Amino acid sequence: MAVYKAPIKDIQFVLNEVIDVSKLAKLPGYEDATPDTIHAIVEEAAKLCENVLFPLNRTGDEEGCHYENGVVRTPKGFKEAYKQFAEGGWTGITCDPEYGGQGLPATVGFALQEMFTASNxxxxxxxxxxxxxxxxxxxxxxxELKKRYLPKLADGTWSGTMCLTEPHCGTDLGMLRTKAEPQADGSYSLSGTKIFISAGEHDLTENIVHLVLARLPDAPGGTKGISLFIVPKFLPKADGSVGERNGIRCGAIEHKMGIKANATCVMNLDGATGWLVGEANKGMTAMFVMMNAARLGVGMQGLGIAETSYQSAVAYARDRLQGRSLTGPKNAGGPADPIIVHPDVRRMLMIQKSFTEGARALALWVGMLIDEAHSHPDAATREAADDLIQMLTPIIKAYFTDMGSECANLAVQTWGGHGFIRENGVEQFVRDARITQLYEGTNGIQALDLVGRKLPMKGGRAAQRLLGEISGFIAQHKGNEKMKEFVEPLEKAMGRVQDSALFLMQNAMKNPDEAGGAASDLLRLMALTAMAYMWNRIVVASHKGLEAANDNAFYEAKIATARFFMARVLPQTVSLNHQIKAGASTLMALPAEAF
Known part of the structure; x- marks a missing residue:
């Protein structure tokens, strides 16, 4: 069966030894976020994930959600688990104490997100x-809206959604048709249909707060004419309790490849009452706050799936006896050796291990950057952190989910035919992982965002900030003999990023298809380079651990995994650089009718 145990030791290693989470307690508002406090929170979350959420993962997939006459019921055990989740304060872990949250840093939230998504x-x-x-x-x-809704969202009494997509418009929100008519009392009447709305209807909370994109009657065309509205399932009373049912209802739920225990809904708005959030015709600005958070959250789903897939693959590889080692029996007293002795099985496990451990470090570093951008007293530090976040968001969303899907497939491959059997649980990871590459903007859209928006943003300042961060590390550690085998491949990979970016600068203005054709390859190239940077930081921390003679096997395993990444994964940057510089001509040469 599939297995999951929260990787507390690995999480604590990154927090304490790689990114130094003790710095958080020095930021205004985070004084209580000491390493000891964070450790205790991670340990408690691990218990919830292992004992409550993970046991519901497969049963929830088997049962799925139930829809009848506009009512959606979640699978058996979900209501009880959600009640325990909310009562434990997990819904408001990083929310403002003013609204009932615990006010903990985003870094902590990222660590918990990984465990929550890995377990279920x-x-x-x-x-x-x-x-x-x-x-x-x-x-x-x-x-007024904050006072009415934020406390209920923070304590989990109410839940929320984002309603963007319509049957005719997904990525191109400029085609959006949902209408919002102003009312005499200052509210709006919304009509239209939204599809693919995750958690649009369910039985876990007493109310559901929908954030809906719609057009005002006099709105300009395209995305410049979109406004954001809050549309609750039940209209709140003055005392904060739920009142009459609003005109937004679930018309159906989708029958999906994966994430079957989460209701994906068609939502029909028929004169639903809503209130404007932010300025009229500025809805995309407000919604991008939610979308950017969601994109990082989806990236964490990719990491979570990869971690559970890896653990399940390792457990099976240690137990499954098949064949003999090429270098002689390793289990002489048994009929065969465990398959973990075979090089190709090791290859699959090491790909997963080198991704999950490097990605965890990258994700938690981004969490730290978010906290700095939000709370650091120095404006220049806040600006630098925000630049890095902007650059890394599409990279984390796309690369982490691509690799989450790959790791899930490698887990099935490790299990062989038994991985293809539903009752063993690993095939679910393949199905669940696939959506992460699609929602909150497909990974191709993330790549276009990186090339079209993030690279040229602020005159290229954000891109230079990321490259400068890596360059500074290289300069600092280049003379360290212990780091040479790690720093040199990183420096070469960064050179390939610069070479590819220069190619685009020279060619994309003349032919925009060059940017589109290179986008996915450049995102992967930059992701691998960012991962190599984090692996270098992991190695630095591991050498310090070895010098302290504390748990040598743990640190030696980190260094060995880093060597694998540098030798067997990072060389992909060579071919990616060649692919980018091959240009878009071969992509666009074939006439559409020839396909």
């Missing part, structure tokens, strides 16, 4: 979407 992705989406709604409302909502 479909379940974790319910509170995850609520937090995205909380963030958008907290930044753009009026004081």
């Amino acid at each position: 992705q479909a379940f974790a989406m319910y509170p995850g979407l609520s937090h995205g709604a909380y963030e958008a409302l907290s930044r753009h909502g009026s004081d």
Whole structure:
């Protein structure tokens, strides 16, 4: 069967020894976020994930959600698990104490997100979407809306959604048709249909708060004419309790490849009452707060799936006896050796291991950057952190989910035919992982965002900030003999990023297809380079651990895994650089009718 145990030791290693989480307690508002406090929180979350959420993962997939006459019921055990989740304060872990949250740093939230999604992705989406709604409302909502909705979202009594997609418009939101008519009392009447709305209807909370994109009657065309509205399932009473049912209802739920325990809904708005969030015709600005948070959250889903897949593959590889080692029996007293002795099985496990450990470090570093961008007293530090976040968001969303899917497939491959059998649980990871490459903007869209928006952003300042961060590390450690085998491949990979970016600068203005044709390859190239940077930081921390003679096997395993990444994964940057410089001509040469 599939297995999951929260990787507490690895998480603590990154927090304490790679990114130095003790710095968080020096930021205004985070004084209580000491390493000891964070450790205790991670340990408690691990118990919840291992004992409550993970046991529901497969049963929830088997049962799925039930729809009847507009009512959606979640699988058996989900209501009880959600109640325990909310009562434990997990819904408001990073929310503002002013609204009942615990006010902990985003870095902590990232560590918890990994564990929640690793143990039960479909379940974790319910509170995850609520937090995205909380963030958008907290930044753009009026004081009245904040007071009415944020405490309920923070304590988990109410949940939230984001309603963007319509049957005719997904990525191209400029085609959006949902209408919002102003009413005499200052509210709006919304009509239209939204599809693919995760957690749009369910039985976990007493109310659901929908953030809906719609057009005002006099709105300009395209994305410049979109406004954001808050549309609750039940209209709140003055005392904060739920009142009459609003005109937004679930018309159907989708029958999906994966995440079957999360309701993906068609939502029909028929004169639903809503209130404007932020300024009229500025809805995309507000919604991007939620979308950017969601994109990082989806990236964490990719990491979570990869971790559970890896653990399940390792457990099977240690137990499954098949064949003999090429270098002689390793289990002489048994009929065969465990398959973990075979080089090709090791290859599959090492790909997964080198991804999960490097990605965890990259994700938690981004969490730290978010905290700095939000709370650091120095404006220049906040600006630098925000630049790095902007650059790394599409990279984390796309690369982490591509690799989450790959790791899930490698887990099935490790299990062989038994991985293809549903009752063993690993095939679910393949199905669940696939959506992560699609929602919150397909990975191709993330690549176009990176090339079209993030690279030229602020005159290329954000891109230079990331390359400067890596260059500074290289300069600092280049003379260290112990680091040579890691720093040199990193420096060469960064050179390939610069070479590819120069090619685009020279050619994309003349032919925009060059940017489109190179986008996915450049994102992967930059992702691998960012991962190599984090692996270098892991090696630095591991050498310090070895010098302290503390748990040598742990640190030696980190260094060995780093060597694998540098030798067997990072060389992909060579071919990616060649692919980018091959240009778009071979992509676009074939006439459409020839396909």
